[in-house]
Amino acid sequence: MTADVRADVVVVGGGPAGLTAAADLARTCRVVVLDREQQAGGIPRHSDHPGYGLRDLRRVLSGPEYARRLVAAAQDAGADVRTGWTVTGWAGERTLEVTSPAGRLTATGGAVVLATGARERARPARLVAGDRPAGVLTTGQLQQLVHLQHRSPGTRAVVVGSELVSWSAVLTLREAGCRTVLMTTDRPYGEAYAGLRMPASAGLRVPLLTRARVARVVGREQVEAVELEEVGTGRRRTVECDVVVFTGGWIPDHELVRLGGLDLDPATLGPRVDPALRTSSDGVFAAGNLVHPVDTADVCALDGRHVAAAVRRWLEAPRQPGAGVELAAEPPLRWVAPSVWRPGEPGPARGRLLLWPEERVLAPVLVAVQGGRQVGRVRLPWPAVPGRVLRVPSSLVSGVRADAGPVRIALG
Amino acid sequence: MSDVLEVDVAVVGGGIVGCAVARELAGRDVSVALVEARGDVGDATSKANTAILHTGFDAVPGSLESRLVARGYALLSAYAEQAGIPVERTGALLVAWDDEQLDALPGLRAKAEKNGYTRTRLVGADEVYARVPALGPGALGGLEVPDESIVCSWTAALAYATEAVHRGAHLLLRHRVSAIEVGPARTLLTTDRGAVSARWVVNAAGMGADVLDRMLGFDRFTVVPRRGELIVFDKLARPLAPTIVLPVPSSLGKGVLVSPTVYGNVMLGPTAEDLDDRSDTSTSEQGLSSLLEKGRRIMPSLLDEEVTTTYAGLRASTEHSDYVVDVDAGMRYVLLGGIRSTGLTASMALAEHVVGLMESAGEPLAERPGLPPVPRMPMIGEAFPRPYADAARIAADPEYGRVVCFCERATAGEIRDALYSTIPPTDLDGLRRRTRALMGRCQGFFCGAEVARLLEDGGR
Known part of the structure; x- marks a missing residue:
């Protein structure tokens, strides 16, 4: 024992x-x-x-x-x-x-x-209908397959998502000799590419389809295609591929x-x-x-x-310590971390609140509101980009009081 | 001409029913071949069952199905204990959401009594909510069925097939029957991998039973594949569903159920949709969205939980309300057709029934003495001790302490055992069914590549 x-x-x-x-x-x-x-x-x-x-x-x-x-x-x-x-x-x-x-x-x-x-949400958690063939992966699975097990994922891939991690998937696919024939996102624009700190990124030419969602996976044994639906119009198209990588969705x-x-x-x-x-x-x-x-x-x-x-x-x-003050993000901000604030105590790691934006804003202004009163306001010199954490100086909430109820953090 | 395998009985179809029949016959004084088109047993309709061990309370009274489900419940309950097939007696609660359904409950109770099941109980709304606090608003009352249970249908099929093989049956996987020729003393089955010559043929071909039946010259039923889609929720949702929540059949259709699973998840489904394609097990956008809509009413908080997987299964429905079971003594042929989802519960009783039919047709089927012991299957039920939590087992073999699939806690030892078992898996799906590896919430994000490697490298 x-x-x-x-x-x-x-x-x-x-x-x-x-x-x-x-x-x-x-x-x-x-x-x-x-x-x-x-x-x-x-x-x-x-x-x-x-x-x-x-x-x-x-x-x-x-x-x-x-x-x-x-x-x-x-x-x-x-x-x-x-x-x-x-x-x-x-x-x-x-x-x-x-x-x-x-x-x-x-x-x-x-x-x-x-x-x-x-972890990334896998295909079932995204409720994508269709067959259940081999070749449907998350980035994590793809990278273990390629880098730890040295296996080949396939030859033609569709990458779902256009966050930082999605580009990481594209790089891995390329290294494994698999071409990314399409990158697709349901948002109106691709994300994160500009912020990619990867020297290789300049060489990545991948067609990007925006405002589209994966409606179906086709293929009994191995993936044969994905059916994509244009958001809004409902128009559909089929893209042939033998690999689908669902990225992000953490x-x-x-x-x-x-x-x-x-x-x-x-x-x-x-x-x-x-x-x-x-x-x-x-x-x-x-x-x-x-x-x-x-x-x-x-x-x-x-x-x-x-x-x-x-x-x-x-x-x-x-x-x-006691309860602290609750911080909550308002749409289009999905979350804020930390979500408990303690007036008078040292601030968070790197002096930053972390927020997850769902919309792109070029020079965002953030406000903190407590008990109906604005207690903080910060204008950022960097953009809010979906798929990437928005890092905000915690001075935004330095005016928060211990006894005035929860704090909402919103775009101003 | 390749070699012909000669046996006394060929059982066509390695689903839950065919496996049970092969096991039963292999324990008697005949040689048996279990002929399966696919690469694994229990790989078609049987694997996508709602996995409920039914009391038969709602069967058609007086039907063969009613009789065999009741008998099968007792037989499989006992066998499960011997073989280590996970069963949990969670009970079921039929919940009435409108007056029509509420009014139907006493009739269902009376029907249960006609089926010989006397332990149902009508309960008021307050007791319904006390039993399942997570139910959505609007439940008016319910009928409790305390003996409905959940079971692992994969382990059951695999246990039957394993015991059949231990008893000497030939398991012929990837043998698709393409032609049958009935002679005066023997029947020749042609498959894509050689022929089987048998004195008797048992048709347990499930989705293909009518096709096989027509090959033998009959025309008495047609199988309509009825697709049932299911959504499986994360284990963290399990406390929401302490019992099986059943719909009350009404003029609006059958509705869907919310059920715990023996793996510790919660299942929502199934849909019911007649298809043409007997191999189409894809999920549909409409199916999934209709399940979510119904689930939202039955148990709103369930929808806040993560979805672990979705899948679709096909039930072999026919134009008949009962099983289509018959024996032709002259042709030495037994038909087990139209065995729908209750076939899991009825499987061992159907096997017993086949013995009776063959004996009545003049085939002596004496039990053989000195049969091997019932195989002990690897335990994959969440409510039972599993290797990762078994200190003694890990101490004896550290491979049981090496967790490979973190979500399901499947260990390297179990994967190795599966690969060296009597009926080893030939692909990832087969390995998943035997060990739960890859079945969990991450769906392979962490372990997918490692499990695939173990399968290829023989578990090392």
Whole structure:
């Protein structure tokens, strides 16, 4: 029988957020990182193109190289990174149930950091009708297929979505010798391309079909085509392909949040957190794309650094503050993270509120309204683009009062 | 001419019914071949069943279906315990949403009694909501059917087929019957992979049973593929559906059900739509949107949960209200036609019935002594101990501690076991049915590539 695990901090999830938190915390306390994959590193492991590490490591790396460095940094700092360890539930306060080749056991921490990330909604969750052939993938599945298993996805692909991750899928397809014959989005314009920090992007010529949704998948054994419908007119066309990649449509991997009864943010579907990344449960923190589905890997990593400071404060003096002030985003903003504000406490990671815009606005003005009164206003020099997190200085809510009710954040 | 396999009985169709019949006959003094067109057992109609173990409370009283469902319920319940087929006795609640449906409940209770099922109970609206708090507003009352259960139809078919093989039956997968020739003593079945010569033929061909029947010169029924589309919701929704919520049949049609599944999900469906194409298991835009519309009324909060998967199955409906079961002693031929979704529950009783029909036609079917023990199937039911949570098992073999499919907690050990089982899977779908790998909420986002590799590399 293998012994149960005890540590000062148990981190669930060995991606950029979890590993960076672990590297920081391991300088002063005993940290165990539990990662269910055979290799830690998270999503960047299989995103084999440059664009990683800019904000946290101050350099541009490929995904796999970035993942390796994060793992090495955590281990060098003394963190115990256990791969192939799957957390399946809670066994008590800050105690997790774990299945591993070493046995079925528990892991208990003085603090727990949830950094389980997010996944793309697969085709069934999008309720796309039609046959169920092989060749229908998400970006994550495609990249594991190509970069971890070195398999070929097919020859002609339709990529659904035009977010950052969609271009990541196009790059992967190209590397695997599969041509992207069409990229399609239900929005009136393509997104994120301008913001793509990938040297290769200049060479990507992919036809983009806007205002279209995938109505049907055709093909009994292998994908043969997709049927697309023009939004508004209902006009249909069929595009032949043997691969369809559904990209974006992120949902946090929130199973532990829900099984643990932690407050769930109905907008992000991740745990509700405050600027220190505390959840509603004593000594349980959350960081990375579990909290904001999804921002770039380096922003997640900096979350990890931010949460480390809060975890350290908790370990020194385990006190959970009161309720805080609720922040809520108004359409066309879908969510805001953090969604709990604490006047008088230090601000969020990087001094930014993260918001998810559903419409494109060139120079957005954001307002914060509390109790019918505008308490903050910020004009941004950068645009709001759907499919990308809008990062807003938290000075927007510095005028929020502790006793004046919830705060709405809207476009002004 | 390639070699001809000679057996006493050829069972055509490796669905739940054919597998049950092959298992039963293989335990008697005859040699058996189970002839299946597809690459796996239980791979057509049987795999897209609503997976309810029926009491038969709402069957047509006096029908063969009524009798066999009631008997089959008892037989399969007992067998499931021996073989490790997941069954949960969740009970069912028929919910009336209007006066017509409310008025129909006492009649349904009376019908249940005629079918020999006496444990139904009429309940008021308050009890309906106490039982299923997540129901939408407007429920007027209900009829409780405490013994309706949920079952894993895949494991059932696989257990039958596995035991049939252990008892010596020949399992012929990917053998599509293209012609039949009835001789004086033997019948020759031509398939695309060689011929089978049998003294007796049992037609359990499901969606193709009428075609096979016509090959033998009959013209007594036509199978109409009736498509049923289903939406499966995330496991986190399971607390919403503690019991099967059934519709009350009314002039507006049959309605849809909300049911927990043995894998821990919640299922909404099925639609009912007659098709021409017997192989069309695609979902339709209209079907999915109509399910959502109905689901929104029955259980609004269910629609806030994530959809794990959608699928469509075909039921073999016919112009007859009962099963079409017959024996022709001269031709040594048994027909099991028009076995619709209740066939899962009735499967073992149908097998027993076949024995009776053949014996009455003069075929002695003595039970063979010294049969192998009932196989113990890998447990994939959520309510039962599974390997990932079994400390002793992991300690004995760490591969059970290596979780491959995180959403469903399917382990490398289970995948390896499936690949080395009596009837191994030949594709990802087959592996999914046996282990639940890839069945979960991420639909392969995390493990899809790894599971595909394990299938190719033999689980290592």
